[in-house]
Amino acid sequence: MMAKKSMNTKNLLYLGLLFLGFAIISCSSDDDGTVTPPPIIEVNDCEPYTATPAFGTINSEWTAPNEEDRYDGVITIPSDPGGGYVRVLLTQDHPDLRPWLTISNDLDAGGAIVSGSSANTNNELNREAYFSVHPGTTFSLEVFPFFNAPVDDYPVSYTIEWEFFSRVDCFESNDTQATAKKILFDETIEAYAIAGHIGYGVGSFDEQTYDWYKVNLTEPGFIETEVLDMPSDMRIQMRLFKSDGSTVSIIHEWLDPDSPNSNGRRSRIKSSQSLAPGTYYIELHPDFVKSRKSSFDTEPIPEHFNKTYKIKTISY
Secondary structure (H helix, E strand, O other): OHHHHHHHHHHHHHHHHHHHHHHHHHOEEOOOOOEEOOOOOOOOOOOOOOOOOEEEEEEEEEOOOOOOEEEEEEEEOOOOOOOEEEEEEEEOOOOOOEEEEEEEOOOOOOOOOEEEEOOOOOOOOOEEEEEEEOOOOEEEEEEEEEEOOOHHHOOEEEEEEEEEEEOOOOOOOOOOOOOOEEOOOOOEEEEOOOOOEOOOOOOOOOHHHOEEEEEEEOOOEOEEEEEEEOOOOOEEEEEEEOOOOOEOOEEEEEOOOOOOOOOOOOEEEEEOOOEOOEEEEEEEEEEOOOOOEEOOOOOOOOHHHOOOEEEEEEEO
16 A cells, blocks of 8 residues: 555656646747746537437326326426427327327416317327427426217227437537627637427527627628528527627628528528627527427428527628
8 A cells, every 4th residue: 555655646747747748848939038928718608418318208198988086287398508309209199099299387377388189180199399498497298088989998008208318519509698608709609599398488689599609890891791501490690799788880791692482591690881890799690490399290390390400700
């Protein structure tokens, strides 16, 4: 044991001298003996995190026709800053029964995120839906036979499975100017434009539908931000702001002029005149979103659930 302790001490001494050498090498000395510290490397405000898994299974049965079973707060979303989306699958195997599924943030308040039966879907025995979710929210379920099985065939067993798909976005939360995340000029930023449900709907101008970034302009010049890539099921609007909240005059340009509509079209904005040094804020707002849910298996999963947008900001 003593020999091991002595060896550790030597190793520590060696590491200490090694780090000291690195510290000396990392600084340069001028002719007059003045030590110049190494340059400060500027980084953006990306804060990486690991996706949190969340899922659940309910096995139960309907004991009689029209029986309504509800599960309050059964879906609990982790606090992952980027939110994500949830898949809910209701399965049963009686050939005559068509199940109904309701998904809501509050079943007693009226209104629902998803509500309807499996009738006239691709698989009428089962019920499947997807919807976007905000961090830290909870959701409730209600299920019942919409088209009943014969009375004598009850009870009828069913299974509900749900799973949360986290969308890791290291710049979230950045929904307001106050929470804007710093980015650097000439770097490509990749993020999700998914806006999750808090209530039973997502309004076009709800706070979670915005992404804000900020850049530091160190000398007079123009600022330009370009959408390099984006999902095709939305349009992205951009504006430029000063620190005091006032807007900067910009020039807007569509980059895909042959596109039949504005959804999925890349665009660019640039300040209309040279700006003074300072901090400037880029407001990015996905709007005209086709859907923030897939209510039935006849509807596609929204593209922006799984496809990021990419932007780049430059100064000149």
